[in-house]
Amino acid sequence: MLDARVGVASVDKARARRFELQISLRYRVNGESDWHNGTTRNISRSGVLFQGEGWAEPRAPFEMTLLLPGEMGAGRAAEVVCRGTVMRSELGGNDGGGPLIAIKISHYRLVRR
Numbered sequence: 713m714l715d716a717r718v719g720v721a722s723v724d725k726a727r728a729r730r731f732e733l734q735i736s737l738r739y740r741v742n743g744e745s746d747w748h749n750g751t752t753r754n755i756s757r758s759g760v761l762f763q764g765e766g767w768a769e770p771r772a773p774f775e776m777t778l779l780l781p782g783e784m785g786a787g788r789a790a791e792v793v794c795r796g797t798v799m800r801s802e803l804g805g806n807d808g809g810g811p812l813i814a815i816k817i818s819h820y821r822l823v824r825r
Contacts, residue, residue, distance in 0.1 A: 729756060730755065734751050734752060735781075736751055737760075738777050739764060739768070739774065739813075742772070749764070750763055750810070760776070760794075762812070763811070764811060766810070766811075769798060771797060772797070772798045776793075776795075776796070776815065778791070790822045792820055792822055795819045796819070799814045799816050
């Protein structure tokens with residue numbers, strides 16, 4: 713949409729639709745050799761919020777893998793391998809679990825099983 717007052721196009725930045733899904737995942741900050749386990753809280757095409765075992769600093773480069781059940785795709789499971797950036801980390805909720813970590817996905821690929 714063009715804003716006549718400034719003469720430049722403005723972009724509607726609608727938030728990506730989030731899906732409340734609990735899917736097990738593995739993750740690590742780039743450079744780490746050990747993987748940590750976690751569980752998604754919600755997921756969208758642009759990011760993931762999950763509860764994990766280990767802390768990840770904001771702005772850190774990030775790797776994650778998760779397994780999508782067959783019902784969500786073409787009838788067979790697919791592993792999603794993601795790279796991104798940690799956007800925020802905070803202490804876990806009232807359930808006593810690990811930290812909540814939000815990542816922005818920059819690249820991903822599907823690996824059929």
